Amino acid sequence: MTTKQRIIAAALQLFNEQGEANVTTNHIAAHLGMSPGNLYYHFRNKNHIISAIFQQYSGHLRQSFAPVSEPTSPAMWFHYLDATFYGMWEFRFFYANLNDILQRDPELHKQYLLAQQELTINLQALLSALNRQQVLMIPEAEIAPLTDVLKLLASFWVSYQAAQSLVPNISQAVLYEGVSRVLLLLKPYFHPQFGLELANLMAHYQALSADPSDPFHK
Incomplete structure (x- = not known):
């Protein structure tokens, strides 16, 4: 190193x-x-260091949420949800203080907007692919606003939870609760034939929300 x-x-x-x-x-x-x-x-300066960390964060988004070109499986769903958690955990300081960090550094703010635009395109493509594969049943007109809500939840779950206590403690359990909320948002759109897979996913992440260990750094 x-x-x-x-x-x-x-x-x-x-x-x-x-x-x-x-x-x-x-x-x-x-x-x-x-x-x-x-x-x-x-x-x-410190902003220069934060900018370098942001490059890692944007690279994670780009790699983890690239559009799929082949039918997805439950294993791929775990991949996307784990990628969501990993980003929230590994870069939690960024989520906790997002507005202040971006206001201090206009150039970083521009990079953030570009990364978010790319993420929006990729997430919409992913939801459309899941529609075509009949995993989800999302009306076409709802894909864009649903994408916004998913991004909103992931981006501000940390700061929201931090505001709920006089002594904030953003643990992995708290972040896995956020991943469970993502599944709750998507639950009404799942095709009935994937009910068992969805139930298994929700049980998996609810169990992880009660586990203090770190699955990424054991």
């Missing part, structure tokens, strides 16, 4: 654990046991 990669990884860890607003470049440098000058050699 290069020094630049170590800085990005350390910043992501500290932002997630302590909140982005509470972490400075000096904190990141101290965590790595390096001088602030060494950090500034690689990154001009």
Whole structure:
């Protein structure tokens, strides 16, 4: 791992654990046991580090939600839902403080909008593909607004949950509850022949919401 990669990884860890607003470049440098000058050699400021982390986040969205070209299976549904959870967990600081981060950095805001436009196109294509494969039965006119609602839930579930307590604790269980809400939104659109698969999916994620372990970093 290069020094630049170590800085990005350390910043992501500290932002997630302590909140982005509470972490400075000096904190990141101290965590790595390096001088602030060494950090500034690689990154001009904290916003520059956040921008680098965002590139990882947008890459995750691009790779995980690319349109499908072949019939989907329940295994693929797990893939998409796990990708949703992974993004919410791995980049939870970004979701928790989204508006403030974007307002501080207009260039990052532009990149975010481009990533969201691409995600919208991919999600609409995915829902349309599931319609064609008769997994879902979504009226054509509802695909675009349903996509917006799914994105809204994923984007603001963390900040919503943080506001529900005087001492916020965004655990993996909380995020898996968010994934379960995604399934609840889609439930009315599932074709009846996939009722058992849907029930298994919902049971799977409800069980995970009660499991404190991290399936991605064991």
